[in-house]
Amino acid sequence: MVNVTMTVNGKSVTAALDPRTLLSQFVREHMRLTGTHVGCDTSQCGACVVHMDGKAVKACTVLAVQADGRDILTIEGLADGSELHPMQAAFREHHGLQCGFCTPGMIMTAVDLVNRMGSDLDEETIRHELEGNICRCTGYHNIVRAVEAGAKAMTGGEVRQAAE
Amino acid sequence: MTTTGIGAAVRRKEDQRFITGSGRYTDDLARPGQAHAYFLRSPHAHASIRSIDAAAALAMPGVLAVLTGEDLAKDNIGGLICGWMIHSKDGSPMKAGAHPALAQGKVRYVGDHVAVVIAETLSQARDAAEAISVDYEVLPAIAETAKARTSNVVVHDIASDNTAFEWHLGDKAATEAAFARAKHVTKLDIVNNRLAPNAIETRAAIGEYDMGTDTYTLYTTSQNPHVARLVLSAFIGIAPENKLRVIAPDVGGGFGSKISIYSEETVCTWASKKVGRPVKWTSDRTEAFLSDSHGRDHVSQAELALDENGKILAMRVHTTANLGAYMRLFGSVTPTYLYAPLLSGCYDIPAIYVEVDGVYTNTAPTDAYRGAGRPEAAFVVERLIEVAAREIGMDPARFRRRNYIKRFPHQTPIIMNYDIGDYSASLEKALEIADYKNFNKRRRESARRGKLRGIGFSSYIEACGIAPSAAVGSLGAGVGLWESAEVRVNPTGSIEVLTGSHSHGQGHETTFAQLVCERLGVGIDQVNIVHGDTDKVQFGMGTYGSRSGAVGMSAITKAIDKVIEKGKKVAAYAMEASEKDIEFKDGKFSVAGTDKSLGFADVALQAYVAHKFSGQDLEPGLKEGAFYDPTNFTFPAGVHICEVEIDPDTGVTKIDRFTAVDDFGVVINPMIVEGQVHGGIAQGVGQALLENAIYDESGQLVTASYMDYTMPRAEDLPSFHVGMTVTPCPSNPLGIKGCGEAGAIAAPPAVINAITDAIGHEDIAMPATPQAVWRAIRKAKMPMAAE
Amino acid sequence: MYAFEYHRPANVRQAAALLQKAEDAKLVAGGHTLIPTMKQRLASPASLIDLGGMSELRGIEKKGRAVVIGAMTTHAEVAASDEVREAIPALAELAALIGDPAVRHRGTIGGSVANNDPAADYPAACLALGATIITNKRKIAADDFFTGMFDTALEEGEIITKVSFPVPGKAAYAKFRNPASRYALAGVFVCKRGSEIRVAVTGAGADGVFRWLEAEQALATRFAAKSLDGMSAPVEMMNSDIHADADYRAHLVGVMARRAVQAATGR
DSSP: OEEEEEEETTEEEEEEEOTTOBHHHIIIIISOOTTSOOOOSSSOSOTTEEEETTEEEEGGGSBGGGGTTOEEEOGGGTSBTTBOOHHHHHHHHTTOOSSOSSHHHHHHHHHHHHHHHOSOOOHHHHHHHTTTOOOSSSTTHHHHHHHHHHHHHHTTOOOOOOOO | OOSSSTTOOOOOTTHHHHHTTOOOBGGGOOOTTOEEEEEEEOSSSSEEEEEEEOHHHHTSTTEEEEEEHHHHHHTTOOOOOOOBOOBOTTSOBOOOOOOOSSOSSEEOSTTOEEEEEEESSHHHHHHHHHTOEEEEEEOOOOOOGGGGGGOSOOSBTTBTTSEEEEEEEEOHHHHHHHHHTOSEEEEEEEEEOOBOOOOSSOOEEEEEEETTTTEEEEEEOOSOHHHHHHIIIIISOSSOGGGEEEEOOBOOOOTTTTTSOOHHHHHHHHHHHHHTSOEEEEOOHHHHHHHSOBBOOEEEEEEEEEOTTSOEEEEEEEEEEEEESSOOTTTTTTTTTTTGGGTTTTBOOSEEEEEEEEEEOSSOOBOOOTTTTHHHHHHHHHHHHHHHHHHHTOOHHHHHHHHBOOSSSEEOSSSOEEOOOOHHHHHHHHHHHTTGGGHHHHHHHHHHTTOEEEEEEEEEEOOBSOOOHHHHHHTTBSSOOOEEEEEEEOTTSOEEEEESSOOSSSOHHHHHHHHHHHHHOOOGGGEEEEOSBTTTSOOOOOSOTTOIIIIIHHHHHHHHHHHHHHHHHHHHHHTTOOGGGEEEETTEEEETTSSOEEEHHHHHHHHHHOOSSOTTTSOSSOEEEEEEOOSSOBOOEEEEEEEEEEETTTTEEEEEEEEEEEEOBSOSOHHHHHHHHHHHHHHHHIIIIIOOOOBOTTSOBSOOSTTTSOOOOGGGOOOEEEEEOOOOOTTSTTOBOOOSSHHHHHHHHHHHHHHHHHHTSSOOOSSOOHHHHHHHHHHHHOGGGOO | OOOOEEEOOSSHHHHHHHHHHSTTEEEESSOTTHHHHHHTTSOOOSEEEEOTTOGGGOOEEEETTEEEEETTOBHHHHHHOHHHHHHOHHHHHHHTTSSOHHHHTTOBHHHHHHHTOTTOSHHHHHHHHTOEEEESSOEEEHHHHBOSTTOBSOOTTOOEEEEEEEOOSEEEEEEEEOTTTOSEEEEEEEEEETTEEEEEEESSBTTSOEEOHHHHHHHHHOOSGGGGTTOOOOGGGBOOOSSOOHHHHHHHHHHHHHHHHHHHHHO
């Protein structure tokens, strides 16, 4: 067992862990934060994306011990209380999700994308930057719209209301 | 149209939990005291099991049990079933090989279930599984569809030529006569590639036995929890239905792969009593590739006969359909009744004859996968049509117009009776959105940049809303295919709708609520949709085949009508008027010709307080149920147009524009319907360009992870241009046809027709990977050097 | 995953000592190859020595006519580095093509070079740019370092600390991705430094990264894409699998080489 301390969604957590515990297992099983999903074994699908020290990482390919001393943000910590994060709101507004399983990773990746590249994102850039996240339901069309709008909203703009 | 009623793009009610990470999928559940199951799977495609020695495994830390097929047999647990009886053309019933949940004597594909280890942790279970010693006698294997019938390998003893059925449909003599007088015959050899469904949530199950009540609960990733319970009770024999509760909570995509009743959920449920603990299993992605039902895998020879005016006279198709190692729930019907009756397409074809041989191989079982039979049919039809048009030198749009069915109802020569449609309307709209008239300009512009541009059409039709129970019964279905609903009005006027449909991405919590808003005039927040729990919903047939709108919502409509009828009675007592004078409109019960009225909530309260009527005259309460049995299939149809640009240096195909115009009848929520179209197209494009489940000659699955199986990513796809035309469906009360599979059905032929247009010949198979396209281009350039 | 002992030494010296002492130990850098392999139970080290958190292994420095990159520097850091983008833009572009954004936040140059996956990108850059792999013990020229797929000149107890890339005259990388895995199906790095031309190929070769000498000779006459017209890599040297057979890979190497030269000359 190895002692691990990290901050998860703003709270400090300490646990004694089997070193083979993955970060995804730690948040899901130990912290019962089940919004971080696991969809593959090879770090391709991106359902498990969380932020580690502000950067998107695939939690299924990080050992929890490697996150010792780090700051972890999961989908559950993204909203400000009952106030949705603009990227979450944009996914709902633009129907950027269907079954919802890839959605937490998709949103965490999108937020990271805006953090890195700003809000002025064209479609080609968004599609390229989503290459580590697989969605089987939406065909990505509305995810691209959602990320576009969420990016603008994150930097002060409003989430554009889609035409009804 | 109200802002929340039928036709409104209401934002989804279910999204709040999904975007905040508070959805509850099966693997998110942790039952108190749960143990973990790990399945030891066959590494061989085909082998006899001489013995299994689990002694070492049983002695390992944390191990609670190691169970095998022998233990299943001892407990009289039956095998997994196929739910549809197909008869061969000679009248004999299909040969269904026994399918035990854990192997009994033989394994028949890589990933087949040999034993289960149940332990305190998953790591312990997996460690112990490695300590099980299995003595296999490895047998030769057959994986290839086209060679299954002539192979010396015998997958099931009851089918010595690996043929489960030799089925046919249509009039052979009339078809042959038509071919004999044809002016032109178009012939194609077609392979419909095998796909892995790949819902991003892998399958999972938790079985739990309660000793105090002698009941089981199964939490599972199912598209049809009631069917799962029925099968587990009536056929597999785990427990009577009243002692078994099946809960399918949030489910992360299905696409057909979560219809079947699988080994893992069977074993977890059964074993939970044996070990006295909840037993949990979650598939990893490689297990999903190995053991989830695959889709497609047909090899066909298809011919189309034309007269001198370009009118179609007849079609003839022979298909070999790979069933895999066993027939799963819809394994037999997918390549027969869900496929062949759609081969008339949107066209007036006087004679059709189809033969389908269903063959066993040492591969994962195939079953319904988004479209289930109809994509295979649309691919045959739309490739034949496009190639025929090219061969006779007619514009493919014109050729289609000439042969479209124009009068309805239309009886095809192969079962289906099309109730309504307007295929030309979809075509004209699609041509306009796709800017077809300027295509040649774009092609020249591409050529200047050294690129090849092509355009391809797909004028598909499908059959949804499966289906009149008597009809499917006569065709061999083991169940009826109606749907049930219950509308429970609470005393304060809020409403719960219990439905036998199941939502795993389709947005039923929103669209079904929209129907209730429209009909009962209540706010959308007043309505909750309840599904996925056999203890709450009485029965249901589940969600597949784009049936939840046409069938599931029709059942809700019937129940709502009954609520209104009952409400009128209550209102009549409450307002001291005659029942026949009560009108219901916009959420109000009013007395005709007066200004007296009561709101819906007031009437609900009156129904429950029951102060204004005697219980002898009218039952208190406001709750109604309904079963709806469809009167016909529904026939969504449309035209998809794909335009590609190919880099001849690398063979990379870029989809430059993709247009979809669909006629789904009445649309409840256009935002959700368009989303379904987008997702379907992506899966269709995946089949056409990227995806392929490949077995090598020894029966090993070579593409068993995302490192080797190419999933469509955002970069592989363009934004889609989606349009609609509407002919309301006359066969159900809402006019709905269904939209869930259209894209996956329509897209593959559109993409391949575009690629073959670009490269100038027809010889390319799916998936048209860069390597395949590059090779096809070289072949076109150097016909003599073709391999 | 099998059980293992976890160590997080404070510096390279301690890591090397642990590596000597511990039975069947493996170093973990970003872990993006090792952890999936361990999850699939295809690797089972008894001890894992985590190089994370050693600041001495991180960072990018311009040293004279070379860019020196710490072994634990992530792909994202290389891709975004002003020093790299200015001195060797091709290297920054290569880093930006590895995996996906989340993978690039964890994966490291040292890990990639030490693993020498036959389809990894960095080995091509090292070989074409004539990099020097610096370890806790010595300096190894890239030409001597990559010794066949998943094989390197690293000895037991040796830890890569830095990779030094001499600044080229002109360089570029063109990659044709495996559509499923995002690794290179054929990746070609071309570099011109004075009269020296080096063309390194990854992803395509049957035995890992290699220098395509015929292309180097053709480019020595004139460093232009045209010089490679009609050329493809030797088929007998190519890998063949479900994604691409040897013919197609050989052809792709030619196409990617031309595109890389075009990009290099167009800068």
